[in-house]
Structures are given as structure tokens and as C-alpha cells.
Amino acid sequence: MNANCEVIPxxxxxxxxxxxxxxxxxxxxxxxxxxxxxxxxxVVRVGDALIGGHRFAVIAGPCSVESEEQIIATAxxxxxxxxxxxxxxxxxxxxxxxxxxxxxxxxxxxxxAARAATGLPVVTEVMDSEDISMxxxxxxxxxxxxxxxxxxxxxxxxxxxxxxxxxxxGLMTTLDEFLLAAEYILAAGNEQVIxxxxxxxxxxxxxxxxxxxxxxxILQERTHLxxxxxxxxxxxxxxxxxxxxxxALAVGADGIMVEVHVDPEKAxxxxxxxxxxxxxxxxxxDLRSMAPVFDREVRSPSxx
Numbered sequence: 001m002n003a004n005c006e007v008i009p010x011x012x013x014x015x016x017x018x019x020x021x022x023x024x025x026x027x028x029x030x031x032x033x034x035x036x037x038x039x040x041x042x043v044v045r046v047g048d049a050l051i052g053g054h055r056f057a058v059i060a061g062p063c064s065v066e067s068e069e070q071i072i073a074t075a076x077x078x079x080x081x082x083x084x085x086x087x088x089x090x091x092x093x094x095x096x097x098x099x100x101x102x103x104x105x106x107x108x109x110x111x112x113a114a115r116a117a118t119g120l121p122v123v124t125e126v127m128d129s130e131d132i133s134m135x136x137x138x139x140x141x142x143x144x145x146x147x148x149x150x151x152x153x154x155x156x157x158x159x160x161x162x163x164x165x166x167x168x169x170g171l172m173t174t175l176d177e178f179l180l181a182a183e184y185i186l187a188a189g190n191e192q193v194i195x196x197x198x199x200x201x202x203x204x205x206x207x208x209x210x211x212x213x214x215x216x217x218i219l220q221e222r223t224h225l226x227x228x229x230x231x232x233x234x235x236x237x238x239x240x241x242x243x244x245x246x247x248a249l250a251v252g253a254d255g256i257m258v259e260v261h262v263d264p265e266k267a268x269x270x271x272x273x274x275x276x277x278x279x280x281x282x283x284x285x286d287l288r289s290m291a292p293v294f295d296r297e298v299r300s301p302s303x304x
Contacts, residue, residue, distance in 0.1 A: 028222070030179040032186035038224040044164050044192050046121045046140050049084040051194050052226035056287065056296040057255030059123050059228070060280065061087040063270035064100060065107035073262045075114035077277045081284045082299040085141065086111070086120040087257055091127045092269060093147050100268045108138035123166060129157045136163050146170050146198060149181050159188020166194045168230070171201040175215055179223055195219060195227045196257060199234030208236025211244055216251045228255040232273045238264065241275060242283050249290055
């Protein structure tokens with residue numbers, strides 16, 4: 001059974017454009033996403049899980065759903081360590097048509113089984129507007145991947161879905177373009193939008209992409225929508241994920257989305273950037289120690 005979803009106002013304050021005198025403002029094209037329209041920060045609730053406010057949300061799980069054993073074992077690992085959401089790809093957009101494309105609807109069924117086993121809300125990607133109803137029947141949060149960040153037809157149709165939408169920034173998308181993409185969903189009637197910075201394409205090759213952490217305070221100034229960071233896809237190497245997670249907390253993100261696999265060396269997709277159970281547990285301990293310094297809290301380990 002899917003968790004109930006709602007948008008609630010945040011108690012936590014953030015830098016606001018409304019502090020600028022009215023006569024000095026230029027109303028942006030992203031009117032509904034702007035802090036000129038809503039000065040208080042939005043918090044998205046999915047059951048007992050929150051994204052925004054004082055809670056630092058942790059979304060964790062494998063790049064792709066590979067088997068029932070793999071997804072349920074990973075879900076139990078991330079739940080035990082304190083994650084709030086389970087992520088996992090059933091449909092996998094890949095650069096090569098010959099790469100692993102995911103289990104599709106069978107993968108959605110396995111995600112639902114993992115939710116039933118752990119109670120974690122499910123976050124998974126929808127790639128095609130024709131699949132929205134099917135994905136929404138199984139998932140609690142529908143993700144729009146970076147390749148679809150300006151697929152305006154898909155964004156409009158997601159505006160009619162009564163589920164939160166996690167919108168990833170495109171590889172070459174400016175912050176204004178990112179907010180305008182969110183505006184398509186908001187304008188179509190869905191207020192449950194979560195933004196995700198996942199790295200942009202630059203000339204640097206040391207990492208998979210370049211994680212633009214400067215985007216977080218800028219977006220917080222411009223929009224009331226919650227903002228999370230995906231360091232796994234940004235750096236592409238598990239050695240660098242934990243430092244970027246700590247930096248995301250420090251710079252003011254509302255949460256993170258990281259890839260975790262019970263056996264990264266055997267992962268069918270993105271094993272190099274996936275954390276194993278021990279590393280993820282250590283990372284969660286670090287976040288719980290750091291969070292109070294930044295007026296945040298991280299979910300405690302589960303006794304279940």
C-alpha cells in the first residue's frame with residue numbers, strides 16, 4: 001500500500017528573496033516555484049518520511065532492481081542504517097541501447113515487495129508519459145531523470161499525478177531552466193516537487209560529472225521547493241561519495257540520494273559508485289554526528 005503524500009509548510013527559515021523591497025524585484029518566469037509566491041519553505045511528506053524542514057532526508061538503494069533477493073536485502077540494509085526512502089531503478093535510461101535496461105514492471109513489483117518488507121517509501125524513475133499510471137501504481141515518489149529534465153510533455157502530465165515528483169537537474173541545465181522545468185509540474189497542478197542537484201557536465205574528467213554545490217544556496221534563495229543532492233551520479237566513484245554527502249549537509253541541502261548495493265562488485269549497473277553496507281552505515285553515523293551543527297536531524301537506525 002502506498003503511503004499518503006502531502007505538502008506542509010516548513011518551520012525552518014531560509015534565505016528569501018522576499019527580503020528585497022517590492023519595487024526592486026523582478027518577478028521570475030517560474031512564478032509558482034518562486035519565493036515571491038511562497039516565502040516559507042515547502043516540506044513534502046510521504047507517510048512518516050519528510051523531505052525539507054529540520055529533517056535531513058536520506059534516499060538510498062541500488063541503481064537498478066536486479067532480483068527480489070537483492071532489492072529486499074538492500075532495503076533492509078538502508079532501513080537499518082536510518083534511511084527514510086528506498087530508491088531503485090526499474091526502468092534504466094542508458095547511453096548505450098545494449099546496456100542493462102532494467103526489469104521494468106517486474107522491477108516495480110519487486111520494489112513494492114521491498115516496501116512491504118521494510119515500510120520504506122519507494123522512489124523510482126518514470127521515463128515515458130505512457131508509463132506514468134503504471135509507475136504511480138507501485139511507487140511513492142516518481143523521479144524524472146536528468147535526460148528528461150526538459151521533457152515538457154512528460155512534466156505536464158506529471159502535474160496531474162497525486163504523488164511527489166523528484167526532478168533531477170539536466171547535465172547542461174542552468175538554474176533558471178531547472179526551476180522552469182519544475183514550473184511545468186507546478187503549473188499543471190502538482191505542488192509536490194522535490195529538486196535534485198546531481199552534477200553537471202564540464203570539461204573535468206576526474207569525476208563522472210561536476211557536483212554543483214553552489215546551486216544549493218542559490219536555489220534556496222530563489223525557490224521554496226526542497227532541494228536534495230545526488231553525489232553518486234555526480235562523482236561516479238564510491239570513494240568520493242561520503243565527502244560530497246557531508247558537504248551537501250553543510251551547504252544546506254534538504255537531503256541526499258545515494259546508491260547502495262549489498263554487493264557493489266556484482267552490481268549490474270553503476271557498481272563503481274555504489275556504497276556497500278559497511279560504508280553506508282559509517283556515512284549515516286557521520287551524518288547523525290554532524291546534523292545538529294547545521295540545525296538538522298537524521299533518522300536514527302531502525303530496530304526492525
